[in-house]
Amino acid sequence: MEFFSPGLACNHIDKVGGDIDLCIIDTMHSYPGEALDFLFVLPYLSKNAVVIMHDLTFHILCDVSYRNVCSVLFSSFFGRKHYLRENYIHYGPNFQNIGYCVLDDNQMEEEKLYVYFKLLNLPWNYMLKKQDICDCIEFFKLNYTEDFLVLFLKILEIQQKWFETDKINFYDKWRPKKSLSVNRNMINSSGKDRIHNRLSYKIGQALIENSKSIWGYIRMPFVLSYIKDKHKLEQKAYKEKIKENPNLALPPLETYPDYDEALREKECFTYKLGEAFIKASKNWYGGGYIKLLFEIRKIEKRQ
Numbered sequence: 001m002e003f004f005s006p007g008l009a010c011n012h013i014d015k016v017g018g019d020i021d022l023c024i025i026d027t028m029h030s031y032p033g034e035a036l037d038f039l040f041v042l043p044y045l046s047k048n049a050v051v052i053m054h055d056l057t058f059h060i061l062c063d064v065s066y067r068n069v070c071s072v073l074f075s076s077f078f079g080r081k082h083y084l085r086e087n088y089i090h091y092g093p094n095f096q097n098i099g100y101c102v103l104d105d106n107q108m109e110e111e112k113l114y115v116y117f118k119l120l121n122l123p124w125n126y127m128l129k130k131q132d133i134c135d136c137i138e139f140f141k142l143n144y145t146e147d148f149l150v151l152f153l154k155i156l157e158i159q160q161k162w163f164e165t166d167k168i169n170f171y172d173k174w175r176p177k178k179s180l181s182v183n184r185n186m187i188n189s190s191g192k193d194r195i196h197n198r199l200s201y202k203i204g205q206a207l208i209e210n211s212k213s214i215w216g217y218i219r220m221p222f223v224l225s226y227i228k229d230k231h232k233l234e235q236k237a238y239k240e241k242i243k244e245n246p247n248l249a250l251p252p253l254e255t256y257p258d259y260d261e262a263l264r265e266k267e268c269f270t271y272k273l274g275e276a277f278i279k280a281s282k283n284w285y286g287g288g289y290i291k292l293l294f295e296i297r298k299i300e301k302r303q
Contacts, residue, residue: 008132009040010139019046025053026225029067030125036136038073039116042107043143051077052100054222060095061230066125076119078112079103084219098222110145117148120155127163128156191253191262195271199231204274272299 004012023041027033034053045051059068074081083096106112128136133156140149195201206223210216242249253262265271276299280292 008135009037010135013040013044016044018044020044021046021049023049023051025051025073026055028126029055029058029070029229031069031122032120032124032128033069034073035069035116035119035122040139042116045103045107047105048079049103050100051079051103052098054098055226055229056083056099057095057097058226058229061097061226064233066123069119069122072122073119074099074101076115077101077103078107078115097226098219110147113144113148114151117151117155120152121158123162124159127160191256191258192265194250194253194256195262195265198271199228200274200278201265201271202227202231202274203277204270204272207273207277208270269299269303272302 004015020041023045025034025037025041027037038051053070053074055070056074058070059065079101081099081101083099136152137149140152203224206227207220210220210223253259256262273296276292276295280289280295283291
């Protein structure tokens with residue numbers, strides 16, 4: 001397997017080649033992000049290619065309403081869409097976070113392309129670097145008609161004007177205040193709840209739940225990625241709140257009435273499994289995942 005980096009996908013797609021049957025789009029989760037990347041990949045997709053996307057409900061589950069590009073892009077696809085139907089999120093089957101689309105024929109038709117390009121009309125959360133803009137222009141010039149190049153340049157002009165006049169700010173400045181609200185479970189919690197809210201426990205729980213079926217193994221990378229992203233956002237929100245009001249800081253774990261039970265929970269298989277997985281993922285290039293298999297056996301023996 002070969003990885004192509006750095007820079008935009010348009011700089012590497014020629015090396016990948018055409019007739020791509022399966023494409024997983026997972027980038028910024030912010031505009032232009034995935035909407036722009038899909039336009040880079042589209043001319044290279046095969047007939048009825050399958051496009052997989054996750055974090056379709058990222059803006060709902062993580063309470064960041066402006067990071068909805070995955071949902072909007074997936075909804076715009078022309079093709080047969082399929083979603084997970086297992087109720088593993090509390091919003092129910094109509095708000096599944098992962099899906100794939102078998103694209104219809106003739107995705108390069110003018111009518112369809114206008115839909116995809118117009119997604120870039122929505123406010124961008126970040127501005128492209130000058131070199132990236134040049135790369136985009138060159139790519140669109142080679143792979144799309146002049147009409148779409150002109151459309152992109154017009155959209156770019158509008159977006160740049162918004163940024164220059166500070167109508168759209170970068171990330172946290174533009175984020176609605178309520179998106180920084182802290183999960184109440186982090187404040188009103190027991191010692192045991194505190195342990196359950198740690199990334200190690202969440203990862204361990206996901207590994208166990210998704211190892212019960214073949215489909216669970218297939219979706220596991222997406223689920224783990226989502227859990228890590230959500231946890232990171234929650235921790236950032238918590239730190240922001242503490243910065244605003246230090247009185248909201250959680251007390252030391254040993255001050256909780258169920259401290260002993262919390263310590264036992266920290267030694268349980270679920271927590272230790274997640275802890276071992278996180279450690280392995282930090283050293284995946286050095287055989288971390290192979291070592292993980294032996295570590296799991298040790299954990300099982302200690303339980």
